[in-house]
Amino acid sequence: MAGNRAASRTHSNPEARRDQLVILGSIVVLAVVAVIVLIGLFLTVYKPPRERILTIGSKQWDASAVERRALYMLQYQQAIAPKSPTEIATKTLDTLEREEALRQKAKDLVPEVTSDDVTKELQGQLAPPAPPSPTIDPSSGLQATVTIGTATPAAGASPTATPTVDQSKYTKALQDRLTKSKLTKAELDGVIMAGLYEDRLSAKFKNELPKTAAQVNVAVARTSDEALANQIRSIVSRPNVDFSQVASQNSVSAATGGLKAGAPLWVTLDELDGPTKDAVQKLKAGEVSPVVKVGDYFEVYKAIEVSADREITDASKDALANKKILDWLNKAVADLKPQRTMDKTREDWINTHTVTDFTKAVATPSAK
Numbered sequence: 001m002a003g004n005r006a007a008s009r010t011h012s013n014p015e016a017r018r019d020q021l022v023i024l025g026s027i028v029v030l031a032v033v034a035v036i037v038l039i040g041l042f043l044t045v046y047k048p049p050r051e052r053i054l055t056i057g058s059k060q061w062d063a064s065a066v067e068r069r070a071l072y073m074l075q076y077q078q079a080i081a082p083k084s085p086t087e088i089a090t091k092t093l094d095t096l097e098r099e100e101a102l103r104q105k106a107k108d109l110v111p112e113v114t115s116d117d118v119t120k121e122l123q124g125q126l127a128p129p130a131p132p133s134p135t136i137d138p139s140s141g142l143q144a145t146v147t148i149g150t151a152t153p154a155a156g157a158s159p160t161a162t163p164t165v166d167q168s169k170y171t172k173a174l175q176d177r178l179t180k181s182k183l184t185k186a187e188l189d190g191v192i193m194a195g196l197y198e199d200r201l202s203a204k205f206k207n208e209l210p211k212t213a214a215q216v217n218v219a220v221a222r223t224s225d226e227a228l229a230n231q232i233r234s235i236v237s238r239p240n241v242d243f244s245q246v247a248s249q250n251s252v253s254a255a256t257g258g259l260k261a262g263a264p265l266w267v268t269l270d271e272l273d274g275p276t277k278d279a280v281q282k283l284k285a286g287e288v289s290p291v292v293k294v295g296d297y298f299e300v301y302k303a304i305e306v307s308a309d310r311e312i313t314d315a316s317k318d319a320l321a322n323k324k325i326l327d328w329l330n331k332a333v334a335d336l337k338p339q340r341t342m343d344k345t346r347e348d349w350i351n352t353h354t355v356t357d358f359t360k361a362v363a364t365p366s367a368k
Helices: 002-012 014-046 063-076 085-108 115-126 167-181 185-207 226-236 243-250 274-280 314-336 344-362
Strands: 052-056 059-062 212-223 265-268 292-294 297-311
Touching (some): 059 063, 063 085, 063 167, 063 185, 167 185, 212 243, 243 297, 274 292, 274 297
Antiparallel strands (some): 052 059
16 A cells, blocks of 8 residues: 555656656666776777787788787897886887898898798707717727717717707797797797897808907996086096096996996997997097087097907907897888887787786796
């Protein structure tokens, strides 16, 4: 009876019924809006954008592919990995462009990298083959000297042994790397192939270097304050003042061209760039350069010794080869005409998810 009376009052009061309908309609609208917001959040924050970000010829990369490559760098290639979370996407696109240039164009200069080369490199990284154990020839009573590769073994030895790969260990390690980096096997092969091409280019450029070159044993002082740089120059220009001591005490730690503040280093002039090279190549032994602006810093150089024909060190060979590779890569990438279509949403997605996935990966034990 009470329920009937309440219903009767509702029917007899159209304003109350209208209020109920308004409230119900508002709830429905809010629910729809919430669903739309959640879908948008999923599409923009959690689900990777599927549109292409990088295009080189017929090859394309979306945000997910860029994030996988960035994650691999952070885990296994820290020397070239982005140093700041805000530059992950941009630096990774740079890497992808250079790797594609290596895969497409390096074979014009060096022997082509084969699938067998890639497999051997992966095996060497993930499951280094154990060297064969030496054997004893019963007829001679001598222990054989086993040589890796194709060299001729010592007298009395068994035929040249080849190191064997533990396939089970390799398979587990490979799967672990693919799982943690999220790369596909084809993507990982592409990374390895590009690295092998870069190694071959480096070897080629080193072999082409002369044995000797004009070099300077140079020390540098570096500071972010121009007035301090001028003060340092004034002090070190005085007789019997130790340039290295003054420079090391008043400089930031890093300097141009691999130079460490205050520490003399033999360098070829070709290792140096721009204003640094212009300043150093004019110096005679014992001379101090004017203050030179290099980027955001101010540098002063002193030529400790100068040689017109000094043997190139291994460190200088590495630096010169790397410089040649960078010059070659800049031209090769430009020739490929890569196209980037990355907006702020995609960039933020890549940066955020790379950091998140990297944090998870380093917390996950590797397969044994």
